[in-house]
Amino acid sequence: xxxxxxxxxxxxxxxxxxxxxxxxxxxxxxxxxxxxxxxxxxxxxxxxxxxxxxxxxxxxxxxxxxxxxxxxxxxxxxxxxxxxxxxxxxxxxxxxxxxxxxxxxxxxxxxxxxxxxxxxxxxxxxxxxxxxxxxxxxxxxxxxxxxxxxxxxxxxxxxxxxxxxxxxxxxxxxxxxxxxxxxxxx
Numbered sequence: 001x002x003x004x005x006x007x008x009x010x011x012x013x014x015x016x017x018x019x020x021x022x023x024x025x026x027x028x029x030x031x032x033x034x035x036x037x038x039x040x041x042x043x044x045x046x047x048x049x050x051x052x053x054x055x056x057x058x059x060x061x062x063x064x065x066x067x068x069x070x071x072x073x074x075x076x077x078x079x080x081x082x083x084x085x086x087x088x089x090x091x092x093x094x095x096x097x098x099x100x101x102x103x104x105x106x107x108x109x110x111x112x113x114x115x116x117x118x119x120x121x122x123x124x125x126x127x128x129x130x131x132x133x134x135x136x137x138x139x140x141x142x143x144x145x146x147x148x149x150x151x152x153x154x155x156x157x158x159x160x161x162x163x164x165x166x167x168x169x170x171x172x173x174x175x176x177x178x179x180x181x182x183x184x185x186x
Contacts, residue, residue, distance in 0.1 A: 047090015047111020047152060048186060052076035055184060056094035062180035063096060063105060066173050069164045071096040071105065088112075090152065092185075103160035107181050110153045117146040117153040131175035132182075145174030152185065154178035 056076035075095035085091040090111025097104040118134040128135035132147040144157040156174035
């Protein structure tokens with residue numbers, strides 16, 4: 001398993017991050033040694049210039065329709081203010097939640113190489129039908145949905161109880177949130 005969601009991406013309880021990091025540590029070392037034998041990867045395809053300041057408030061209005069609890073905008077990042085994605089056209093990340101309750105919804109959009117969002121052979125991933133060209137869900141210490149359409153990927157991370165969602169199946173809600181993000185992403 002690989003962890004694409006560093007601590008700055010979404011506020012998660014420390015125990016979730018430690019659990020996920022522990023599962024990743026041995027596979028990261030193997031991947032690093034294997035990657036050193038490969039030729040340098042091509043730069044990811046560029047996507048549209050997305051302003052988190054405009055995209056995230058518009059998406060919040062749609063995401064609120066999928067949850068029963070209050071959501072506030074907590075974080076809005078794009079290629080201009082996220083050090084990990086500086087200069088990456090097509091990147092935007094929006095985190096919504098309600099403090100002090102601690103639940104979160106984070107939706108990230110990425111353009112370029114989609115191979116890291118499509119596989120379901122890694123432990124914890126299951127295919128998710130009905131969304132985009134490829135979709136999968138991960139249900140463990142972190143629950144997230146990846147949906148790929150053409151050369152764009154959406155990730156939805158849900159850290160809230162199922163009873164706070166308008167549907168009991170968090171995977172369907174995550175897929176629908178990605179569909180809402182795709183509708184705004186241009």
